Amino acid sequence: xxxxxxxxxxxxxxxxxxxxxxxxxxxxxxxxxxxxxxxxxxxxxxxxxxxxxxxxxxxxxxxxxxxxxxxxxxxxxxxxxxxxxxxxxxxxxxxxxxxxxxxxxxxxxxxxxxxxxxxxxxxxxxxxxxxxxxxxxxxxxxx
Ligand SMILES: [Fe+2]
Numbered sequence: 001x002x003x004x005x006x007x008x009x010x011x012x013x014x015x016x017x018x019x020x021x022x023x024x025x026x027x028x029x030x031x032x033x034x035x036x037x038x039x040x041x042x043x044x045x046x047x048x049x050x051x052x053x054x055x056x057x058x059x060x061x062x063x064x065x066x067x068x069x070x071x072x073x074x075x076x077x078x079x080x081x082x083x084x085x086x087x088x089x090x091x092x093x094x095x096x097x098x099x100x101x102x103x104x105x106x107x108x109x110x111x112x113x114x115x116x117x118x119x120x121x122x123x124x125x126x127x128x129x130x131x132x133x134x135x136x137x138x139x140x141x142x143x
Contacts, residue, residue: 001115006083007040009072010104011065013121018064018137021124024104028094029116035098038089040108043068046075047143054078061140068105076108083110105136 028035054074059067126135
């Protein structure tokens with residue numbers, strides 16, 4: 001049973017390049033208990049807020065993998081221990097059977113309580129997007 005984890009951005013899975021969005025679809029499979037999660041600031045909000053304080057210009061915006069990891073390590077999993085109760089958070093309570101979606105690479109999130117979850121991933125490729133310029137790699141480059 002997973003009860004809790006730290007605020008984080010999901011890192012890109014192995015073969016992904018940032019020329020797609022990984023959309024996560026989650027289902028609370030617990031038949032009795034709610035699942036409680038939080039969502040916090042997204043990459044853009046943290047980048048603009050902490051650019052100077054954490055020298056975010058040092059991160060390689062050409063490499064989405066290391067950029068997302070660097071943003072997490074500097075802005076959340078840092079020496080100040082900001083993975084709990086620092087950033088403004090929205091708390092979401094999902095009933096048994098609820099389904100929700102998140103762009104987990106872009107939006108910080110945290111499990112507060114949860115026991116049984118099914119996760120589905122879908123890639124939305126750049127050419128499938130209404131506005132291809134908004135693909136993850138470009139969003140990072142344009143920060
Ligand atoms: Fe996650």
